[in-house]
Amino acid sequence: MIEQELKTALHGALDALPAEKPAFGISPKLKEALSHVQKPGRYTGGEPGSVYKEKEKVDVRFAFCFPDTYEVGMSFLGEKILYELLNQHENWWCERAFMPWLDMKAEMERLGLPLYTLESKDPLTDFDAVGFTLQYELSYTNILAMLELAGIPFYAAERDERWPLIVAGGPCTCNAEPLAAFFDVIQLGEGERQLPSICEAIEQGKKEGISKHELLLRIGALLRRAKIAASKRLDIGNFCMDADERTAYLDSAEIPLTTREFNLLYKLLSYPKKTFTRSQLMEEFWDGDTTSGPRTVDVYITKLRDKFSACPAFEIRTVRGLGYKAVLK
Numbered sequence: 001m002i003e004q005e006l007k008t009a010l011h012g013a014l015d016a017l018p019a020e021k022p023a024f025g026i027s028p029k030l031k032e033a034l035s036h037v038q039k040p041g042r043y044t045g046g047e048p049g050s051v052y053k054e055k056e057k058v059d060v061r062f063a064f065c066f067p068d069t070y071e072v073g074m075s076f077l078g079e080k081i082l083y084e085l086l087n088q089h090e091n092w093w094c095e096r097a098f099m100p101w102l103d104m105k106a107e108m109e110r111l112g113l114p115l116y117t118l119e120s121k122d123p124l125t126d127f128d129a130v131g132f133t134l135q136y137e138l139s140y141t142n143i144l145a146m147l148e149l150a151g152i153p154f155y156a157a158e159r160d161e162r163w164p165l166i167v168a169g170g171p172c173t174c175n176a177e178p179l180a181a182f183f184d185v186i187q188l189g190e191g192e193r194q195l196p197s198i199c200e201a202i203e204q205g206k207k208e209g210i211s212k213h214e215l216l217l218r219i220g221a222l223l224r225r226a227k228i229a230a231s232k233r234l235d236i237g238n239f240c241m242d243a244d245e246r247t248a249y250l251d252s253a254e255i256p257l258t259t260r261e262f263n264l265l266y267k268l269l270s271y272p273k274k275t276f277t278r279s280q281l282m283e284e285f286w287d288g289d290t291t292s293g294p295r296t297v298d299v300y301i302t303k304l305r306d307k308f309s310a311c312p313a314f315e316i317r318t319v320r321g322l323g324y325k326a327v328l329k
């Protein structure tokens with residue numbers, strides 16, 4: 001009965017699975033739980049695109065957790081990106097877990113079934129790292145509920161080497177303080193570059209047998225380095241521009257620039273030697289303004305040249321018949 005229900009729910013994906021994974025590794029306890037819930041297909045895995053690896057052959061196991069129901073989380077683009085990215089590594093395996101609906105949560109508690117990932121059905125405690133995406137603040141209570149269901153202590157201070165590293169990422173990490181005590185690592189910004197660094201540190205750390213404290217120090221250093229690499233600061237001799245702070249300094253004296261002057265100069269200096277046509281610059285910095293002609297760019301370039309006439313670091317050259325380019329000296 002339950003097998004039939006699963007087949008219907010999964011549109012035949014069950015049949016597509018390799019024979020050595022009968023019914024997605026569903027244990028008798030899980031089968032019992034599934035027979036009492038409204039939508040068992042949420043908890044079985046086996047979706048097209050799922051990645052299965054041999055756990056004995058991987059060095060890093062990462063559980064990507066979306067703290068909301070299967071339907072909300074499975075359609076999350078960030079998870080698709082990071083799942084594929086991590087699983088491209090031969091010796092890393094990223095799996096997925098979601099917050100079960102109330103009926104399944106009650107069943108899991110009744111049967112003593114810890115929160116597991118859809119792919120291997122292993123409990124979250126078997127993983128090297130458990131990553132939660134912080135998409136919206138309303139999901140925070142679900143993070144705690146998932147930790148509780150997995151039997152993982154809430155507070156980072158209560159988790160020693162035996163527990164997986166609990167990692168957070170996603171847009172709400174911009175205001176991470178309310179959740180800081182629960183996580184070991186909070187990664188700000190895009191995961192594409194930083195999450196592999198975290199996994200590399202875990203892999204290396206496991207091989208060297210370092211302590212959790214040492215691992216966290218290494219990850220901290222890696223993330224700081226990634227942040228510097230991603231910073232929007234241009235240093236050209238005695239001149240520097242910071243696009244985050246919107247400031248420009250020549251010999252430590254601030255040069256006041258209007259927003260358009262700043263944007264224009266930053267663009268030119270970000271791609272030295274590249275020629276930008278007037279219409280390219282118009283399109284980018286005078287977005288949709290049809291009243292200003294292309295000569296407006298010339299006016300702004302003249303203003304910039306006046307402001308930086310004494311700057312030995314760069315000059316803005318006219319490329320006859322085309323536009324402008326910055327040349328670093």
Ligand code: B12
Nearest residue numbers: 072075076077078131132133135136137169170171190191
């Ligand atoms: C698409 C979207 C939705 C879709 C979600 C569809 C889905 N299943 O994915 C829908 C419409 C359902 C939705 C609903 C809601 N949303 Co919404 N949503 C967004 C939006 C526009 C984009 C999210 C996204 O997919 N981005 C693209 C991915 C690739 O980027 P990303 O999430 O940032 O992920 C990258 C990094 O952050 C990082 N990363 C992400 N997760 C992780 C995890 C780890 C471990 C690591 C290391 C890295 C990492 O790596 C990823 C790749 O670079 C964001 C705004 C935004 N621009 O982020 C709001 C946003 C997340 N939503 C928001 C809100 C408030 C909601 C709702 C609560 C609205 C409401 N009142 O109903 C609901 C809640 C959902 C629910 N339970 O019903 C707010 C959250 C604000 C807050 N402080 O809480 C945001 C930030 C918009 C805003 N500025 O107000 N939303």
